[in-house]
Amino acid sequence: MTATAAVAATTLTGCDLLDPTPDAPPPPDALMGLLAGTHALVATYDAALAADASLTALLTPLRETHRVHAAALDAIMSPRPSPSAFSAPSAAPVTGDRKTILKSLRTAEVSAAKQAVEACVATTVARAVLVGEIAAARATHVEVLV
Amino acid sequence: MSEKLAERLQAALNAEHSAIFAYARFGVLLAKAMQKEARAGEEMHRTRRDALLVQLAELKVAAPVAQAGYALPFPLTDPATALKLAAYVEDGVAATWRAALADAEGEVRRQVLVAYTDAAVRGTRWRRLGAVSPATVPYPGRKTQ
Numbered sequence: 001m002t003a004t005a006a007v008a009a010t011t012l013t014g015c016d017l018l019d020p021t022p023d024a025p026p027p028p029d030a031l032m033g034l035l036a037g038t039h040a041l042v043a044t045y046d047a048a049l050a051a052d053a054s055l056t057a058l059l060t061p062l063r064e065t066h067r068v069h070a071a072a073l074d075a076i077m078s079p080r081p082s083p084s085a086f087s088a089p090s091a092a093p094v095t096g097d098r099k100t101i102l103k104s105l106r107t108a109e110v111s112a113a114k115q116a117v118e119a120c121v122a123t124t125v126a127r128a129v130l131v132g133e134i135a136a137a138r139a140t141h142v143e144v145l146v
Numbered sequence: 147m148s149e150k151l152a153e154r155l156q157a158a159l160n161a162e163h164s165a166i167f168a169y170a171r172f173g174v175l176l177a178k179a180m181q182k183e184a185r186a187g188e189e190m191h192r193t194r195r196d197a198l199l200v201q202l203a204e205l206k207v208a209a210p211v212a213q214a215g216y217a218l219p220f221p222l223t224d225p226a227t228a229l230k231l232a233a234y235v236e237d238g239v240a241a242t243w244r245a246a247l248a249d250a251e252g253e254v255r256r257q258v259l260v261a262y263t264d265a266a267v268r269g270t271r272w273r274r275l276g277a278v279s280p281a282t283v284p285y286p287g288r289k290t291q
Contacts, residue, residue, distance in 0.1 A: 061280040068284045113263075121256045125248050128255060132247040133285045136240070136263040140270040140282045 029077040034119045034131065037112050038070045039086040041138075044094075044108050048101050051094040055101065062141050069134050076127065106145045113138035151254070152207045154246035155198060158261070161242035162195040163212040168235045171218065175228035180275060184232070187268055191239070194261055229276035236269030240287035262287065 029035075045063035049056060074081060094101055116135035123131050166188060173184035202209040222228060243262035250258045266286035273281035 057279070061282065065282065065284040117256070117259060120247070120259055121252065125251070128247045128250075129244065132244065132255075132259050132262060133288065135259060136244075136266040136286045137282065137284060139263045139267050140286060143267050143270045144274055144281050 026079050029079065029081070030123065031073055031077055031119060031127070031131070032081065034116060034134070035070060035073045035077065035081060036086065037115050038066055038073060038134070041066045041108060041112055042070065044105065047094040048105055051096075052098055052101055054098065058144065059105075062144070065137055065141070069137070072130060073134075076130070102145045106142050109138050109141045109145065113142070148249055151246065151249040152202075152205060154242075154249050154258075155202060155205075156207065156210055158239075158242050158246060158258075159195060159198040159202065160210050161239045162191050162198065163210070164216045165191045165235050165239050166195065167212070167216045168218070168231060172222055172228035172231045172235075175222060175225055176232075177225050180225075180229075183271070183275070187232070187236075190264060190268070194264075226276070229272055232272040233269050233276065233278070236265045236272060237287060240265035240269060241289065242287075244287035 042063060045059055045066065049059050049063065094104065096104075113135055116131060116138055120128060120131040120135050169184055169188035169191065173181060173188065176184055199209050218231065219234060220227065220231070222231060240262055243258055243265060246258045247255060247262065263286075269286070270281045
């Protein structure tokens with residue numbers, strides 16, 4: 001989020017009417033941070049699923065939802081994010097027993113839901129429903145991570 | 147404040163009225179352990195209804211009144227159908243609030259999102275209590291998915 005803001009600030013400063021820089025790349029989409037957070041959730045679920053096979057039935061549909069959200073965000077963003085932008089190292093390995101894993105996933109979902117709420121309030125009319133749906137879906141995940 | 151948003155809030159109030167009616171009907175059929183959850187849910191819908199009444203009055207927009215009764219989508223016969231109706235009702239409320247998102251902006255949108263999310267979470271809880279798996283959907287309140 002901070003990195004995205006910094007890039008946006010730099011781009012705006014360089015956008016001077018007297019000195020147009022047509023070759024400068026367009027600023028990243030305002031939903032870039034939300035998309036990055038969505039990919040981070042998928043990576044967190046990947047790590048949790050690798051750590052405890054008994055959680056497969058519970059976690060697989062939740063991870064799939066985050067994947068669906070990432071694809072939906074990707075489809076409406078301008079410029080389209082580069083596919084390599086999120087191939088960064090995956091989340092830290094998940095350790096601990098089932099209870100600990102579920103607790104860490106709940107924490108991740110609560111924080112991700114807050115991010116989506118702020119993104120929904122700030123976004124355009126055309127994007128409000130999708131981003132709101134993502135916020136609500138994340139909140140429902142907390143409900144089943146027990 | 148757009149005319150469209152006023153219509154969305156009126157629709158939300160109608161949905162809250164029908165939810166309050168439904169909770170009173172199915173709540174008594176639930177197992178004792180779940181009745182506390184039903185009372186909390188009903189209370190949430192009453193709070194939401196009261197807030198909408200104030201909001202619509204401030205906006206000088208007509209507030210739809212509650213009907214004496216609402217048709218249920220299927221017969222209520224036992225705890226299982228009661229749980230099914232509970233999830234159905236919350237999904238309907240969630241859908242109504244979801245539809246208001248695009249017509250609201252700023253803090254009003256935040257308030258709409260909170261109401262939408264509350265209903266989506268409660269619908270998920272009822273499915274979890276009814277052992278419906280998965281209890282979540284990718285897009286809460288969306289009709290087809």
